[in-house]
Amino acid sequence: MADYTKMWELKRKIKEEGYTYEKLGAEIGMGSNTLSDKLNGKSTFTIDEVQKIVEILDINPREIPKYFFSL
Numbered sequence: 001m002a003d004y005t006k007m008w009e010l011k012r013k014i015k016e017e018g019y020t021y022e023k024l025g026a027e028i029g030m031g032s033n034t035l036s037d038k039l040n041g042k043s044t045f046t047i048d049e050v051q052k053i054v055e056i057l058d059i060n061p062r063e064i065p066k067y068f069f070s071l
Contacts, residue, residue, distance in 0.1 A: 007039055010053075010067040017057050028052040 014024055021032040021039075028035075028049055037043050045053070050068050053059070059067060 004041065006067055006069075007041060011039055013057055013059065013067065019057070024053070024056065027056050 014021070021035045025032045025035040029052075030049070034043075038045050038049075045068065050064070054061070054064060
């Protein structure tokens with residue numbers, strides 16, 4: 001089941017860092033529609049995609065669960 005709170009937090013972080021779906025998608029190697037689907041819970045991010053997003057958005061490793069995983 002999708003965790004919409006985490007998706008909302010990630011969407012907020014993307015905007016806060018000055019990215020659009022198009023720009024972030026290009027940097028991680030996926031189309032903006034695919035990124036949108038993943039952000040809306042229609043599919044899931046791979047570990048490689050999470051690692052790229054964490055690096056690009058400068059997310060502290062301790063904060064990864066806030067954006068991606070339910071523990």
